[in-house]
Amino acid sequence: MTDPIAIALLDITPRGNTPAKAGKIHTRSFSGRFRTLRLLGGGLLFLLYFGTLWLPWNGRQAVLWDLSEHKYHIFGATFWPQDFILLSALLIICAFGLFFITVLAGRVWCGYACPQSVFTWVFMWCERVTEGERNRRIKLDAAPWRLEKLARRTSKHVLWLLISLATALTFVGYFTPIRPLLADLASGEMGGASLFWTLFFTAATYLNAGFLREQVCLHMCPYSRFQSVMFDADTQLVAYDTRRGERRGPRRKDSTPQAQGLGDCIDCQLCVQVCPTGIDIRDGLQIDCIGCAACIDACDSIMDKMAYPRGLVGYRSERRLAGGKTRLLRPTLLGYGSALLLMLLAFGWALANRPLVSLDVAKDRGLFRENERGQIENVYSLKVINKTQQARTYGLSLEQAEGFELHGPTRIELAAGEMRVLPVSVALLADAAGASRQALAFAVVDQTDPASRDQASSTFIAPTRR
Template sequence: MSQDKIEVKQLDKKASRTTHKQSGDRFNPSNRIYVRESKGSYQKLRRYGGWFLLILFAGLPWIRYGDRQAILLDIGQQQFNFFGTTLYPQDLTLLALLFVIAAFALFFITTFLGRVWCGYLCPQTVWTFMYIWFEEKLEGSANKRRKQDEGKLTANLALRKTAKHIAWWLIALITGFTFVGYFTPINQLVVQFFTLDAGFWPIFWVLFFAVCTYGNAGWMRSIMCIHMCPYARFQSAMFDKDTFIVGYNRTRGEQRGPRSRKADPKTLGLGDCIDCDLCVQVCPTGIDIRDGLQYECINCGACIDACDNTMDRMGYDKGLISYTTEHQLSGNKTQVLRPKLLGYGAILLIMIGLFFTQVANVDPAGLSVLRDRNQLSHINNAGEIANTYTLKIINKTQQPQQYQLSVTGLTEPTWYGKQVVTVNPGEVLSLPMSLGVAPENLSSPVAKIQFILSGTNDFQIAVESRFIKKL
C-alpha cells in the first residue's frame, strides 16, 4: 500500500456509537438526525461566513450598473453582463477557464485542509444550518424536538411547526427568486411573478428551485452529503496523511469514561474523554469522530467546539478533537509543502494567470462575416465583379460606439454600403454590403481578404474571408 494512502479502519457496528444514542442505522435515510446547537470559534467563523455568502448571493442581482442589472446572464439574448463588460458565446472560453480554476482550487484546498468547502462554504451546508437555526428557535433544542416528535402532536406544537415551515418556504422562495434573477431581470421578475405576467418558464424555475431548497435544506440535509454528493466519494483521492482533518487524539482520550470534575483521570485509569457524546450530538451528519476519519465528515468543526467547551469545563487542555493530520495523530511531523500540494498550487496559479490574460484581451466588439452562398459572384452595373457579404457587428461595451469598416487584400476595391456605423450597447448590427473589383485587378480565381473593424483607442479587429472571381 502507498504511504500516501489513509488506512481504512473496519468498525465494529455494535461498538460504534454514531446515532446520538438513538437506535437504527445512520446510513438509513429514514432516520432523522437531531442536530444539537454548538457554540465556539469555528461555529462563529462558519456562521459569519455563511451570512456573508448569503448576503452576497441575495444582493448581487439587485446591484445596478448604468441603466441595467450589473450581473445578468441573459441566455435568451446570449449576452452575459458583468458590470461594464458584456460577454457573448464566443467568449465562453473564459467560463471554461473559471470551471478549471474552481476545480483546481477545490483540489488544492482539499489536499491542504480537507473538506472545509463542505463544512463552511457549500450551499447545502449554509442553507441547512440556516434551516436548523429556525428549527431551534421555533421548536426548541435537539432533545426537546426529539421528545416532541416521539409524543402526540399538540395544538401548540402544530402551530410552531407551521411557523417553521412557513419560514422555510419563505427562504426557499427568496432563494428561487434570487437564483432565477441572475438569468432574467430580477426587478421585473418579482413584479411579474405575483401578477402572473412572468410567463410559464420563469414561474416554473422559481418554484422548482424553491422546492429543491426546501427539500434539500429542510428534509434531506445529510442525505445529500452522505448518499448523493459525489465529492464525498472521490475526496479520498486528494487526501493523504498530511491533509488537515478533524481528528480525535486517541492516545490522550482513551480510555473513555464519565467522572467528576475533581477526580484525577489517571487514578481512575481514564483518558481525557468523559464520553459525554456531545461531539456526536452536534454533528450534522450523525457520525462519531472518535471512530476515526470517515467520508461523511464535512470538517465543519462543530465537534471541535463542543469538545473544547467540555474540556474547558473539566479544566483539561483543549484540542482533544482538533484540526490535525494523520501523521500528527501518530506522533510524526506534518509535511505541509509536499509535491501533490505544490503541483495543484502551480496549476491553479497558471490557470488564474491565463484567465486574467484572456480577460485583459477580451475585445470590446465582435465582427463576423457571412458570404452570400446563393451567388458566388456577379457583374454589377459598373462592370465590376462583385461579391455580397453580411457583416455582423457586436458592441460589447455599455456605451454607444462608432466603428469604421475597411477591407484589405484587393486592388482598388469599391465598397458598396456603409463604412461608418454606430452600434448601441449590447446591439448586434447586421450590415449587408458588397465589394466590387475591376476584372483586370483580379489575378486569381479566389483572393484572400480581410475585413477590418476599427474603433476608438486604436482598437481593431480583422476577420478573414474570400473574394471569388469565378462567375
C-alpha cells in the same frame, strides 16, 4: 438544558445522533470559534447572493444575465456568447481551486461554503426556533399529533418555504430583472418560464435543505466520492486524537484521568450530537465527514469545563496523528498552487485584454454574382458588437486583400452594448486567372482607440478563369 458533563459522569449510555442510514438526525446547538467563522462566511455569501442583484448600475441591475438579448452584465462589463471561453477558463480555475483546498484542508469547502451545507444550517436554525432544542424535537417527533405539534410543524415548513421562495426568486432575478419580476409575482402576471423556474428552485431548495440534507452530501454529490483520493498524509482533516482520548468514559472529578486509567474523552457524545451527518468522529476518517468542525467546537467546550487542554478533536494530518510533523509545502500542493496561480494570472490578462468590439462574418448562400460593372462579387453579413458601455464609432475594412474592393458602409456608429448586422459585398477587381476560392479578412477598428479591434476571416468564391 442538561449539562453534558453531568451526562458523562452519571451515564455512559450513547445519546448521540443515530447514523444517517438509521433514522432522522437531530442536532443540538453549540458555539465556538469555527461556528463563528462559518457564520461570518455564510453571512458574507448570503449578502453577495441576495444583495448583489439589487445594486443599480448605469440604469440597470448591476448583475444581469439577459438570456433573451444574449448580454451578460457584470457591473461595468458586458459579456457576449463570444466570451464564453472566459467562462470555461473560470470553471477550470474553480476546479483547480477546489483541488488545492482539498489537498490542503480536506472537505473544508463542504463544511463552510457549499450552498447545500449553508442552507441546511439555516433550515436547522428554523427547526430550533419553531420546535425547540434537540431533546424537545425528539419528543415532538414521538408525540401524537395534537394542536401544538401541528402549529410547530406548520410554522417550521412556512419558514422553510419562505426561505426557499426567496432563494428561487433571487436566482431567477439574475436572469430576469428582479424588480419587474417581483411586481409580476405580486400582480399574478409572472411569465410561464419565470414561474416554472421559480417553482422549480423553490421545490429544490425546500427538498434538499429540508429533507434530503446529509443524503445529498453522502449519495448525490460527486465530490464526496472522489475527494478522499486527493488526500495525502499531510492534509489537514478533522480528526480525533486516540492516543490522548482513549480509554474514554466517565470519571470522578477528584482525581486525574491518568490515575483512573482513562483518557481525556469523557464519552459525553456531544461531538456526535452536533454532527450534521450523524457520524462519530472518534471512529476515524469517514467519507460522511464534511469538515464543518462542529465536533471541534463541541469537544473544546467540554475540555474547557473539565479544565483539560483543547484539541482532543481538531484539524490535524495523519502524519501528525502518527507522531510526525505536518509538511505544509509538498509537491502535490505546490503543483496545484502553481497551476492555480498561473491560470489566475492568465485569466486576468485575458479579461483585461479581451477585445471590446466583436466581428463575425457570414457568407451569403449564393456562390457569386456579377455586378453592373461586370465584376465578380460575393455578399457577406457582418455582425458587429460594441462591448463597451459607451457609444462608439467603428471603421470597417478589408485586411491584406489586394485586388478586392469592399462595397457597403465603411463606418458605423453603435450605442453602448449594441449589436448590428450589416450587408456588404466584395468585388474582385483583377480580371485574371486565379483560384476559385481565395481567403479574405475583414477588420473592425474603434476610431477613438485603434488598439480596440477585431478581425474575422472568410472566403471569396469566383469562377475559375483559364
